[in-house]
Amino acid sequence: MRKFNFFLNFEKEENWLNQMAAEGFEFVGKSMGYRFRSAKPENSNIKIDYRTFKNHADFVDYCTLFEDYGWKHIAGTKSSGAQYLKKVRGDADNDIFSDADSKAGRYKRLSQMYIGIAACYLPIFAALIATGAIDAAFLFNPKKLYFTPGLWEKAGTDFWGSFLFETPFALFRAATWTLLPIMTILFFIFSYKADQHYKKIMR
Template identity: 35%
Template structure:
């Protein structure tokens, strides 16, 4: 079974993947385009996500070896860095992070991930909007009557597409804030 799904919050992604596991579908592959591949299983599995910055080949080998020693199997993740997907049969040790420090490091990495993407989209938004607004039709605001409404309704879907980078700033900014709150609670 294959499903196409996009996530901006890694906690929601992890929750959704574990819901699929509860339904009896084990994840076998995750593509970078948001295509999740599942297979039917009778065993109970648990899946966890971990965000890691760039790891050299040796550090990645060590990182992977540590998790595999504890029974986790690596599903997928980008080579240069990002979200790593770990899955194993359910037992009494279902958490990747065993202490507060490693959990706080996870949220710290998540804050860096969210902040960097928010900054990229903020820069992109600035370059997109600095010389013009959302509506690019010349003379739109000078039109009158039904001609205005026709042009306005025609231009609105394009204006909404132009607003996507600004919306991404809000999404990643809120993701940063959520991670920051959880990180600061763990530091107390």
């Protein structure tokens, strides 16, 4: 079973995954959504860390370290960022973090990731405008989205036929041209929210 969800709060995501386990759905991976399989309901303890690794050996050492302390790595890759760990030994600590600094650090790394992506998108968007690939004037004049010569001088059925024919293409252009700035704004917002979570824990 696959479920789609989005979280900027690791605690809420952990609670959701543990609730799914209590309902008989075991979390087995995350790729294009959360993947679950039917299992016996259990009171699981899943925790989430956020970090990437320069090489595979460092990633393996990270997973092995947690396994030694009674936590099984159940999802996440060397470069995915989010690492999902499940308590599998009764004598293991109930949390993977030993203090507030380490627990808050995952939000700081998440914030930096989002702002890094947003910072990459900005020059790309500027370059597309500078080269004419995107006509930013359409934001103030939607008629720029229509390329049919003389469209706005036509009248009657001639106008409506041309207008209705090109409107799907114009809407597609609008969606394509606004996707990059919208994503950039969203990533800045996500970065800000993650930073707020970091500051809240560090208070």
